[in-house]
Amino acid sequence: MSTNAQNPIGVIGAGTMGAGIAQAAAGAGWSVNLFDINQSLVDQAKENIANRFIRLVEKGRISVEESVGCQERITTTITLEDLSDCDLIVEAIVEDFDIKTKVLKDVGSIATKAILATNTSSLSVSELGAASGFADRVVGMHFFNPAPIMPLVEVVRGELSSEPAIQRATLLAEAWGKTVVQVSDTPGFIVNRVARPYYLESWRIVEDGVATVDTVDNAMQSLGEFKMGPFMLTDLIGQDINVATTRSVWNRLGKPSRLAPSVKQESLVERGNLGRKSGCGAYAHDDKDHVVPAIIMEPEEVEISEYLASAINAFCLEASCSTGSMLEKYIFARVLGGIINEAMWAVTEEVASQKDIDTAMKLGTNYPHGPLEWAGKIGLKKVQQLLAALNETVADNRFASPPFGTVSVS
Numbered sequence: 001m002s003t004n005a006q007n008p009i010g011v012i013g014a015g016t017m018g019a020g021i022a023q024a025a026a027g028a029g030w031s032v033n034l035f036d037i038n039q040s041l042v043d044q045a046k047e048n049i050a051n052r053f054i055r056l057v058e059k060g061r062i063s064v065e066e067s068v069g070c071q072e073r074i075t076t077t078i079t080l081e082d083l084s085d086c087d088l089i090v091e092a093i094v095e096d097f098d099i100k101t102k103v104l105k106d107v108g109s110i111a112t113k114a115i116l117a118t119n120t121s122s123l124s125v126s127e128l129g130a131a132s133g134f135a136d137r138v139v140g141m142h143f144f145n146p147a148p149i150m151p152l153v154e155v156v157r158g159e160l161s162s163e164p165a166i167q168r169a170t171l172l173a174e175a176w177g178k179t180v181v182q183v184s185d186t187p188g189f190i191v192n193r194v195a196r197p198y199y200l201e202s203w204r205i206v207e208d209g210v211a212t213v214d215t216v217d218n219a220m221q222s223l224g225e226f227k228m229g230p231f232m233l234t235d236l237i238g239q240d241i242n243v244a245t246t247r248s249v250w251n252r253l254g255k256p257s258r259l260a261p262s263v264k265q266e267s268l269v270e271r272g273n274l275g276r277k278s279g280c281g282a283y284a285h286d287d288k289d290h291v292v293p294a295i296i297m298e299p300e301e302v303e304i305s306e307y308l309a310s311a312i313n314a315f316c317l318e319a320s321c322s323t324g325s326m327l328e329k330y331i332f333a334r335v336l337g338g339i340i341n342e343a344m345w346a347v348t349e350e351v352a353s354q355k356d357i358d359t360a361m362k363l364g365t366n367y368p369h370g371p372l373e374w375a376g377k378i379g380l381k382k383v384q385q386l387l388a389a390l391n392e393t394v395a396d397n398r399f400a401s402p403p404f405g406t407v408s409v410s
């Protein structure tokens with residue numbers, strides 16, 4: 001199947017993601033026609049893209065000629081009929097099922113051969129396909145923000161998505177320099193699901209009065225080599241956005257206790273403490289150089305049984321390159337154990353291959369290792385022992401792991 005750059009790409013929605021996707025495709029040599037509902041929106045998008053290209057030239061990443069060429073390859077329109085000759089059309093409009101369905105239906109009747117890719121984060125690709133009437137042509141192409149920079153695309157297979165449509169979307173994203181993971185149409189796909197325990201288990205540690213937000217962040221950075229601790233990261237993402245993703249994934253998965261929203265995080269959002277954008281979240285962000293914990297507490301000493309301590313020590317010995325206090329090891333093991341467990345559930349439920357789950361977590365969230373690679377390094381038996389020991393300390397059975405044998409790591 002060709003990935004011929006002569007065939008134009010359509011992008012619907014010229015907001016954050018649509019403009020970024022247009023830039024990514026044009027940067028790789030494709031002609032792009034970018035649509036939005038009015039002229040000022042597409043003009044603004046063109047201006048934003050031009051500014052980003054100016055910065056790339058200033059940084060010496062591309063030449064002036066390349067920048068001009070890329071920008072010339074992006075045309076804009078407010079007439080949907082102009083997308084009729086497109087090969088692939090990426091929809092990146094508001095996250096609303098009815099609005100997306102209408103747009104897919106309209107554009108599918110205009111561009112009768114085009115693959116219709118939705119960039120939805122939280123809606124069902126199968127349901128969008130069925131409602132639009134073009135289920136075989138509808139696939140998911142889940143880009144990450146900022147789309148020109150983030151290397152990962154989750155290509156989502158709706159129940160009736162045709163194999164050629166999946167393969168072509170995959171080839172095109174790869175031709176734009178992206179790494180593609182293929183994923184079944186399940187809530188949160190890979191990244192937004194498997195990352196949940198990083199945030200949720202950390203919030204539960206604070207809710208339990210075990211440690212402060214900065215202690216948790218430091219433990220995850222020092223023992224786990226995560227680039228940013230969960231509280232600083234959720235402050236950057238926006239606590240409200242993080243809560244909304246949790247609620248959506250949890251509801252759509254049938255409310256498993258593992259992924260239940262954090263009461264403390266939700267009450268923070270209700271009080272308007274959304275993170276850096278509102279000046280305060282888990283931390284108070286007075287300015288870039290002055291960030292202090294905003295959730296003040298006196299941690300209580302955590303009771304760790306001998307059985308749990310030995311499981312934690314065995315887990316950490318293999319999982320971490322550095323040593324830490326028992327509290328730090330407990331925090332790290334609890335959070336990483338939750339992530340590995342979620343990855344194992346995702347494998348068991350055939351969300352994606354083990355390799356793709358690892359790739360997605362490394363490229364979509366910058367994890368230092370894929371969770372299943374980590375499990376392989378630690379040893380599945382030690383992971384299972386940790387989860388069993390942790391599960392004895394909770395009332396909601398959330399560390400219960402999938403049946404032994406469904407995951408094999410090396």
Ligand SMILES: NC(=O)c1ccc[n+]([C@@H]2O[C@H](COP(=O)([O-])OP(=O)(O)OC[C@H]3O[C@@H](n4cnc5c(N)ncnc54)[C@H](O)[C@@H]3O)[C@@H](O)[C@H]2O)c1
Binds near residue numbers: 143
């Ligand atoms: N922002 C992110 O970090 C991110 C990451 C991955 C996926 N997504 C998904 O990408 C999609 C777009 O998100 P965004 O953050 O770019 O939103 P945005 O609000 O920045 O942009 C949405 C654009 O869609 C346009 N639009 C609205 N209705 C339209 C219609 N009927 N026809 C054509 N255009 C219409 C709006 O005018 C706007 O320009 C959503 O589905 C979102 O879930 C977002």
